[in-house]
Each structure stands twice: as C-alpha cells, then as structure tokens.
Amino acid sequence: MTKLKALFALLALLAGHACAAPAPKHNLFVVATINNNFVVGSKMVTLSGLFQRGPGDTYGHFGLNFPYIVSLAVDPREASVLYAASINGVLCSTDGGKTWRIGTSWDMTEPKDVFVDPHAPDHIYLALPDGIAVSRDRGATWPRREKGLPERGRYTQTIKVDRTRTGRVLAGCESGIYLTEDGAESWRRVFPTKTTVTDVRQSPHDAQLWLATTQNNGALVSRDGGLTWKKFDGVPSAEALYNVAFDTTNALRYAIGSWTYGVLTTEDGGRTWIDRNLGLPEEHCIFRVGIDPDTGRIYAAVYRDAVFTSDDFGRTWRKAGLEGSLVYNFIFVPQAAQ
Secondary structure (H helix, E strand, O other): OHHHHHHHHHHHHHHHHHHOOOOOOEEEEEEEEEOOOOOOOOOOOOOOEEEEEOOOOOEEEEOOOOOOEEEEEEOOOOOOOEEEEEOOEEEEEOOOOOOOEEOOOOOOOOOOEEEEOOOOOOOEEEEEOOEEEEEOOOOOOOOEOOOOOOOOOOOEEEEEEOOOOOOOEEEEEOOEEEEEOOOOOOOEEEEEOOOOEEEEEEOOOOOOOEEEEEOOOOEEEEOOOOOOOEEOOOOOOOOOOOEEEEOOOOOOOEEEEEOOOEEEEEOOOOOOOEEOOEOEOOOOOEEEEEEOOOOOOEEEEEOOOEEEEEOOOOOOOEEOOOOOEEEEEEEEEEHHHO
C-alpha cells in the first residue's frame, strides 16, 4: 500500500511538471501614462512612464515617474542600458532605470521613437518632429542625419533598423517611408504619402517582409526589404491606423490597432482582415497593440480604460491591468539580454 501511494505521488508530481507553463523567454515593458482622467492640478498621485510585466495582470513601475515617455529601447548586450524617448528629449540610463540623464540638447525635444541597431548597439536612431538624429557613441552625442529628407515633410513618427544589416534603417515620416543603407548618411524616399506613416515593422519570420500603418493611406506591405510598397486590400484607410504587430508564433498572423476601427487581424498573411472588437469596451479606441512572441497573446491598449488581452487572437478579450492608462508602446525584450 505504501508503494502504491508513493507511485501515485510520483505520477502527480510528474503531471504537475508536465502541465506547468514554460517560463517566458521575453520580458514585457510597457510605456504608459496613467492619470485616470484626473485634471491638471489634481492632488491625486499616479505613476507614469515605464512598467514591467509581473505575475498575472500586474505591472511594476520603475524609473522616473514621468507623464510623457513614448518609446523605449534596450541595449541587446546589456539590459541595464536604456534609452527612453520623452518630451524633454532622450533619457539615458546605465543602471536599469535607477538614474537617468538627458542625452539630447535643448533644441532636440519631443522624440517619437528610438531604436538601437542590434548589430552595432552603440548606434541609436531617433525619430524627431523635425527630422532624424543618430548617436554613434551610446547616447553621448546626437548629430542630425537628414540628407535626402525633404525641407518640408520630415516629421518622423517611427524608425526601425533592419535586423539583418547594420546601418539599414526605415523611417516613417509625414511625407512617406524613407530608407537609408549607409547608417543615415543619406536617405531616399521609397514610398510617398500625403499623411504621416505611423509605424513600420519587420517580420520576425521573413526579413524581406515589412509592414507599415498610416494616418489615411491604409496599411502597407513590402516583400522586398522595404524597397517597394503596396496597400493591403481589405484594410480601411479613411481614418488613422496607429501600429501593426507580427505574431512570432504564427507567420500568417498580424494585428493592427486603430482609434476608429479597434483591433484588425489577419490569419492568412494579409489576404483577409477581420475586426476583432467583441468583448472590448463599446468605444474601443485602441492606441496600441502588441503580440507576445512567446504565446501569441494579443495586448490591446484601450484609451484611458485598461490593457485587454486575448489568447485566441481577438475572438475573446479580458481586462488585464493598467486601468486608466494611455499606453504608447509594448516592448518585448529577450530574456537572454537580461
């Protein structure tokens, strides 16, 4: 009888290990402002800036309590080195956010995006309201690199580095998508638009595949590394699309976030698109979407409401923390970099 009990105990232990969820391979950082719709001058104290996902639906604040940080980049060699795009300029930290310094000068403020070249991590690219700057010394200096950008129309909302080639970068500006292949020494326009390009992203599956969203030019796709672009059929274009995300667990799945249209998804590589808003608040004003590279879970930030998550690619949703928030970015960082 004792041996039988021992056998049952062993089987239960093995079953528990088999059912245990695998440890995540990525940390999720969220860039958000949380004010619960309090008016300016309110005595209520809230936390804003940078958050890291904890167990369940919890998020721990770290770094500055600052109401306008919009993007975060992490050095792939050393996760304690951070670059945050804020209203005051680029904030730099070398100790995981305990202390910060402003890296940019007084005439380089309100950056919209910041991105580290994964193959040359001392090089950081910065999207600005009036152009582009590049640091090649880990954020110590930020000279402008704008040759080839137009005199008018150089407002830059987003900037991303090609993960396969050092110095190959795509930028989304108010006048189109621009490409550099020499580390921003020169730029050329590869797709013209009349309104701002809001996001550009490279597929984690196919380095030649890039997606972009725009204010009213719809969603765009490039299958040749960003050299040529065309619109996705089936994606509405009358109103703004804010960002696009790839599902690392499934090469055919993408998601788009929009204030007007909510969450749009495709599960066939962009041939067909479906709005997945059932279960979201009635006024589903989505400011940002993200997809967990470990699980395929969609994160949708509903403006001034909360973060919602879906484990069935938008068919059902649940509220999952950060109530009263305005989320600017979901950033997934590999654990290997930690």
